[in-house]
Amino acid sequence: MEPGRTIIGVDIGGTKVAAALLRGRLPAPGARTLADAERPAVLERFTAVTDGSSSAACLRGVEECLARLLASAGKVDAIGVGVASCVDYDAGRVVHSVNLPLGDVPLRDELERAFGVPVALDNDATAATVGEHTYGAGIGAREMLMLTLGTGVGGGIICGGRPYRGFSGAAAELGHLTLDLDGPDCPADCPNHGCLEAYVAGPAMGAAARAAAEAEPGSGLGRALAAGEPVDGPLLSRLGLAGDPVAVEVLARIGGLLGAGLTTLVSIFNPELIVIGGGAAAAGELLLGPARRVIAERALPPARDQVRVTGAALGPDAGLIGAAALALAKLRGGEPGPS
Ligand SMILES: [Zn+2]
Incomplete structure (x- = not known):
């Protein structure tokens, strides 16, 4: 040793x-x-x-x-x-x-x-x-991806057991895969529209929570808005984990969008493991469960049946x-x- x-x-x-x-x-x-x-x-x-x-x-x-x-x-x-x-x-x-x-x-x-x-x-x-x-979470994996959901979406690739960095070190920007060509502006310094990051990063979660709070004034999100509390990603995760049905539904929609992005990555990389970390992933299975369901429905076999999607371990x-x-x-x- x-x-x-x-x-x-x-x-x-x-x-x-x-x-x-x-x-x-x-x-x-x-x-x-x-x-x-x-x-x-x-x-x-x-x-x-x-x-x-x-x-x-x-x-x-x-x-x-x-x-x-x-x-x-x-x-x-x-x-x-x-x-x-x-x-x-x-x-x-x-x-x-x-x-x-x-x-x-x-x-x-x-x-x-x-x-x-x-x-x-x-x-x-x-x-x-x-x-x-x-x-x-990825000990021993040879083919692994990681997405970190925070203010933006960070990405990392392990290929053949080693980090993959690309031609000039600019690889693994997994948050910038396009989900919708006509989608919202990417919040990062990125000229694209409709990047994964525009749907699943913390600010996008906050925007989805505020929209739900306005549409459902009787929900936990709606009551927080009426009370003047900040309606943001952390509140959405907290309410979801406490079982608030509207928050759970918003998180499931975001998890489904995450799954749509992962579906593309599964077909490109055929990873054995995808690790999801970052503070904006605090709702855990409320995001990962819907993401797995989208992968199971939409990704190509056999890769879709081989990939595991799990939460990060090191915080x-x-x-x-x-x-x-x-x-x-x-x-x-x-x-x-x-x-
Ligand atoms: Zn982008």
């Missing part, structure tokens, strides 16, 4: 930088299950607001997070970073960002110079997917833990996955 290592995992998002000191090791090759104790333990964490005023300010904020954790750790073996950007993994460069002031930055090499330890740098959604694949730490897995794999001289 490999020795345990001390790693800093960092998740650089558009609004916050989350960093954690972790201690752990990669699972044994071929592992299909993992006890909780075998997941990396978070020893300490530090979170800061992302400074988006300039590239230099943003990077200074990240380095301060790292320095803060290093000061208490004394020494770490490696650093893993997931960033909300298009990343050239092999070159260690941030290529392009939408929600961060980072474009064409050799971030891996800059951090290696600043801190003197190996650094692995990847896209944040890919890092979260690696986290779930290495330690969470909001998936990105940090995945970044740590990438760093541990770099120490071993490769990438997470079959060795």
Whole structure:
């Protein structure tokens, strides 16, 4: 068994930088299950607001997070970073960002110079997917997709047991598959209309909840609207989980749209597993059940009968833990996955 290592995992998002000191090791090759104790333990964490005023300010904020954790750790073996950007993994460069002031930055090499330890740098959604694949819901899967429902819809692909990043690191934008050519504008920095994200991300759930609240004033959603409470995705999920029939119906409709998107992905990738995570997926089976039914009705055999659709296991730490897995794999001289 490999020795345990001390790693800093960092998740650089558009609004916050989350960093954690972790201690752990990669699972044994071929592992299909993992006890909780075998997941990396978070020893300490530090979170800061992302400074988006300039590239230099943003990077200074990240380095301060790292320095803060290093000061208490004394020494770490490696650093893993997931960033909300298009990343050239092999070159260690941030290529392009939408929600961060980072474009064409050799971030891996800059951090290696600043801190003197190996650094692995990847896209944040890919890092979260690696986290779930290495330690969470996808342990042992060879062909796996992950969708993270939040403010937008993040995506990740595991192909042959390894992350798939595409020609320039821009792959796995699974939230931007087209459901309706004439659908609503995509809320992201995307010229398309009717993307999956426009129907199943948190803001779309909030809009669907408000429409239902107006149409059904006697429902839980309607009463919340009348009381001046925020009618949004989290309320929709809470009411649905409490059994409110209108909320359950709205979530089932959104789950069905998710299933329509997954139907396309099942036919393209023939995955054995699709993991759905993110805060906007809090209603769990109320979304996943309807999504599975649409896949069973609409996707092509035999792929539709082989795919499992399941909730994520690591919660909001998936990105940090995945970044740590990438760093541990770099120490071993490769990438997470079959060795
Ligand atoms: Zn889009």
